[in-house]
Amino acid sequence: MRMVVCMKAVPSTTEVRMDPKTNTIVRDGRQSVVNPFDTAALEVALELKERLGGTVRALSMGIPDTARLLRDAVARGADSATLLSDRAFAGADTLATSYALSLALGEGDERPDLVLCGKMAVDGDTAQIGPELAGIMGVPCVAGVSEVIDASEGSLVVRRDTDEGAEVVEVPLPAVITVTKDIATLRMPSIAGVRAGEAAEVEILDAVAAGADRARCGLDGSPTQVVRSFVPERSNEAVELEGSVCEQAAGLLRVIEEVAR
Numbered sequence: 001m002r003m004v005v006c007m008k009a010v011p012s013t014t015e016v017r018m019d020p021k022t023n024t025i026v027r028d029g030r031q032s033v034v035n036p037f038d039t040a041a042l043e044v045a046l047e048l049k050e051r052l053g054g055t056v057r058a059l060s061m062g063i064p065d066t067a068r069l070l071r072d073a074v075a076r077g078a079d080s081a082t083l084l085s086d087r088a089f090a091g092a093d094t095l096a097t098s099y100a101l102s103l104a105l106g107e108g109d110e111r112p113d114l115v116l117c118g119k120m121a122v123d124g125d126t127a128q129i130g131p132e133l134a135g136i137m138g139v140p141c142v143a144g145v146s147e148v149i150d151a152s153e154g155s156l157v158v159r160r161d162t163d164e165g166a167e168v169v170e171v172p173l174p175a176v177i178t179v180t181k182d183i184a185t186l187r188m189p190s191i192a193g194v195r196a197g198e199a200a201e202v203e204i205l206d207a208v209a210a211g212a213d214r215a216r217c218g219l220d221g222s223p224t225q226v227v228r229s230f231v232p233e234r235s236n237e238a239v240e241l242e243g244s245v246c247e248q249a250a251g252l253l254r255v256i257e258e259v260a261r
Helices: 036-052 066-075 094-103 129-137 191-199 245-260
Strands: 002-006 009-011 032-034 055-061 080-084 114-118 141-151 155-162 165-172 175-179 203-205
Touching: 002 036, 002 129, 032 036, 032 066, 036 055, 036 114, 036 141, 036 175, 055 066, 055 094, 066 080, 066 191, 080 094, 094 129, 114 129, 129 141, 129 175, 141 165, 155 175, 165 175
Parallel strands: 002 055, 002 114, 055 080, 080 203, 114 175, 141 175
Antiparallel strands: 009 032, 141 155, 155 165
C-alpha cells in the first residue's frame, strides 16, 4: 500500500507574529513543530505499513526549514519526504494549499492508495485540507477517524467521530482520511532511524518543478483571505446588580444589550 501523510509546520508557541500586509502568520522556522494531529496521522500510516507492507511518504508545504521536520518523519519510519517550497505558495488559504499538495501526489497510477491528514491544524482549525484533497483527487474521504478497526489492500474499516456520536464506516481505496489527535501517539525514533533521517534527501519542489498554475497558488489563488486580525480587548470591569431577582434579571438584560451594541 502506498501512503502519503500530509504534515504541517506550526508555531510551538501562542506568541505568533502576523504580517501586517497579508494578515498571515509569519513563518520563519524558529520554534516550529509538526502539527500534533499530523504526527498522529504519521503513526497510523506507520502501523498500517507494518500490517500490510508498502511505503509511507511525508509531504508538506512550507519554508525550507520545514525539511528539518520531514527528516524527523523519516527518522521515525517514513520512507521518503517531499517539500513544496516556493514564494509562490506563500499566503495560501486551504484551497490553494490543497491544490499545491495535490500536485505532489502525482497523477493516475502514480497517486497513493491512501492519503492521511490530521483532522485540523492547531494554527488554523479549519479541518478543510483532507476533504478538499479528496475532492481534487475524486476519491472518498472519511473525516475525524478515531480508530482503524480493519485494513486490507482494498478498503479500510474505521470508526469516526460525529456531532451525533461515533459510527463505523468501510471506505474503499484509494481514499483520504483525517484523524483525531488521540488516535495514536507517534513512536520515538531508533538510533538507526535517526541516522536515516540525518542522511535523508528531502525532495524539494518549487512551483515550476511541481507544474503549478501560479494563478491558483499563494495569495493570488486564495479566495479566502484575512481582512483584519486583532487581539480581543479584555476588561476586569464588574457590574453589581442589586434588588429582587426580577430587578437583577432586568439589569442583566440591560448589560447584555449594552455590550452587544
